[in-house]
Amino acid sequence: MTTFVANAESKNGGKMKRCAIYARYSTDKQDVQSIETQLMLCRREVGREGWQEVLCFTEAAESAATIHRPGMKALLEAVAAGGIEIVYADAMDRLSRSQADIAMLFERLRFRGIILATRKEDRVTPLHIGMMGTINAEQLSATSETTRDALVRRHAMGKNPGGSAYGYEKRIEHDANGERIRGLQQIVAVEAAVVMRIFEDYAAGLSPITITRRLNAEGVPSPRSGKTSIHPLGKPAAWTPNTLTGNAARGTGILNNPLYVGRRPYGKQTYRKNPDKGKRHAFINPEDMRADVIEAPELRIVPVELWERVKARQATLMRAPTSQATAPALPFFAQQRPRYLLTGKMTCGTCGASYAKSGKSRFGCQGAAKKGPTWCGNRLTIRQDELDTRVLAGLATEMLRDDVIAAFLTEYEAETRRLAAETVNARPEREVELANLDRQIALAKAAILKGVDAALSSRT
Numbered sequence: 001m002t003t004f005v006a007n008a009e010s011k012n013g014g015k016m017k018r019c020a021i022y023a024r025y026s027t028d029k030q031d032v033q034s035i036e037t038q039l040m041l042c043r044r045e046v047g048r049e050g051w052q053e054v055l056c057f058t059e060a061a062e063s064a065a066t067i068h069r070p071g072m073k074a075l076l077e078a079v080a081a082g083g084i085e086i087v088y089a090d091a092m093d094r095l096s097r098s099q100a101d102i103a104m105l106f107e108r109l110r111f112r113g114i115i116l117a118t119r120k121e122d123r124v125t126p127l128h129i130g131m132m133g134t135i136n137a138e139q140l141s142a143t144s145e146t147t148r149d150a151l152v153r154r155h156a157m158g159k160n161p162g163g164s165a166y167g168y169e170k171r172i173e174h175d176a177n178g179e180r181i182r183g184l185q186q187i188v189a190v191e192a193a194v195v196m197r198i199f200e201d202y203a204a205g206l207s208p209i210t211i212t213r214r215l216n217a218e219g220v221p222s223p224r225s226g227k228t229s230i231h232p233l234g235k236p237a238a239w240t241p242n243t244l245t246g247n248a249a250r251g252t253g254i255l256n257n258p259l260y261v262g263r264r265p266y267g268k269q270t271y272r273k274n275p276d277k278g279k280r281h282a283f284i285n286p287e288d289m290r291a292d293v294i295e296a297p298e299l300r301i302v303p304v305e306l307w308e309r310v311k312a313r314q315a316t317l318m319r320a321p322t323s324q325a326t327a328p329a330l331p332f333f334a335q336q337r338p339r340y341l342l343t344g345k346m347t348c349g350t351c352g353a354s355y356a357k358s359g360k361s362r363f364g365c366q367g368a369a370k371k372g373p374t375w376c377g378n379r380l381t382i383r384q385d386e387l388d389t390r391v392l393a394g395l396a397t398e399m400l401r402d403d404v405i406a407a408f409l410t411e412y413e414a415e416t417r418r419l420a421a422e423t424v425n426a427r428p429e430r431e432v433e434l435a436n437l438d439r440q441i442a443l444a445k446a447a448i449l450k451g452v453d454a455a456l457s458s459r460t
Contacts, residue, residue, distance in 0.1 A: 016051060017050075017086050018083060018084055019054065019084070020054065020075065020078060020079075020084045020087050021053055022056075022057045022058075022071070022075055022087065022094065023035045023038035023042065023058045023089065024038075024095075025060060025062075026062070026063055035058050039058070041119055042089065042090055042119055046088060051088075054084065057072075057074055064096050064097040064098070064136075065097060065273060066096075066098065067096055067098065072096075075087070079109065082422075085114060085115065086115045086116075087116050088117050088118065090119050091120040091121065092128065092132050092133070093139075096136075097136040098133075098137060099134060099136075099137045102129060103129050106124065106129050127441075152267070155291050156291065157183070158294050161266055166191055166195065166223040167187060167192045167195045167260065168185045168259070169188050170184065170186075171185055171186040172184070194220060195254060195260060196306075198211055198244060198254055198255070199260075200306065201214075202244070202255060202310055207241075208255075209370060212240055212243065212370065216238050216239050222236075222237045224237035240371060249284060250268055250284060258293070260301045260307070261301075261304055262295060262298070262299055262300035263293050263295060263296065264293065264295075264296045264299075266290070267285055268284065269282045269283060269285055270283050340388075341388050341391070342363075342388070346363065348365040348368070348376060348378055349378070350365070351365065351378065352367075353366050353367030353371075353375075354366045354367075365379075365380075
């Protein structure tokens with residue numbers, strides 16, 4: 001969330017440095033008041049320094065493991081737009097715990113002559129980036145390891161180590177001391193009936209698309225229907241074929257979840273974030289890294305006989321694996337589908353769903369194709385070459401008009417002059433800062449080599 005603050009006048013009539021404040025807490029289990037506390041402490045220091053707060057960015061329940069967060073993106077956009085001289089936070093780990101991300105943020109700010117400062121580290125220097133960045137990254141790694149170990153122990157005790165799959169919910173019980181017992185689950189009867197219906201329909205020969213269209217037509221709530229909708233037009237979540245089929249090798253998708261027959265596996269896959277996009281990708285773990293399957297007969301929804309029928313049908317429909325002789329193994333990043341000129345840039349004007357490949361050379365609404373007419377009635381498709389021609393023609397006629405080009409050049413020249421002026425004005429200060437840093441680094445190196453206190457070395 002971004003907050004704009006009204007301009008304030010300096011008490012002594014001098015020019016006040018314009019400051020943007022950033023605050024964040026990690027998960028929805030943390031106290032929401034954490035942000036208010038951070039803002040209060042930061043604003044107190046900003047006031048003491050005599051700076052002027054012009055922008056405020058806050059993020060709730062966002063991890064610092066990646067910089068691809070809405071609030072951080074808004075901060076970077078504000079930095080690029082100009083008008084900020086200081087970025088201030090409670091601590092460096094509020095901004096990021098990734099060494100690469102915090103270094104990138106620092107370099108972006110330094111390039112534009114913007115000071116990065118925190119309440120705990122004061123003015124951030126390259127030494128802070130190297131030392132604190134390493135410490136924060138190690139803390140993040142240690143926290144991840146501790147969390148994973150705790151989940152493995154919970155699974156070994158026969159309890160749920162993660163979230164609840166469709167058909168289940170948390171069961172609330174307390175021990176003799178009144179403490180809640182974590183990891184207990186129970187069956188949700190209404191959802192369990194839907195799971196049974198899906199398994200029976202699939203075993204009877206219905207396709208996943210047919211099943212999901214029927215569920216959507218009848219208004220059956222989907223697994224994500226109770227969560228906040230991220231649909232651009234505000235539509236509720238709906239059933240999709242992938243909700244049912246998932247990935248058989250990873251055990252995802254309703255038709256592949258062994259918990260429905262009372263077996264709870266754990267550790268089949270590991271998630272790692274793509275540093276370029278911040279999105280998680282799943283990687284299958286080798287057998288020796290997986291936990292033993294725990295029996296949970298009290299959570300069985302689907303009879304074993306029905307489960308076996310579904311697995312048999314999946315086996316008959318499964319494509320034969322391509323031999324290594326004809327298609328050698330490729331790394332993950334090379335296994336992506338081909339991208340075209342407008343891939344990922346088109347949405348349906350009726351339902352807001354993605355307009356993607358629908359056949360060999362045509363694009364169509366994925367909402368209508370996968371979720372059925374009750375979700376979207378737009379069945380129009382368009383050839384890829386016709387679509388490319390229309391878009392490129394529009395760019396040539398609309399974006400290359402003389403008035404549009406003139407406006408672009410005017411803005412480009414103004415921004416170039418502004419950046420040049422900022423660089424020139426900030427250069428003396430940067431040169432003094434660089435000289436001081438070089439001197440501190442030289443003293444630190446000398447102290448390490450001599451085995452003496454750097455402060456004593458600086459006085460000799």
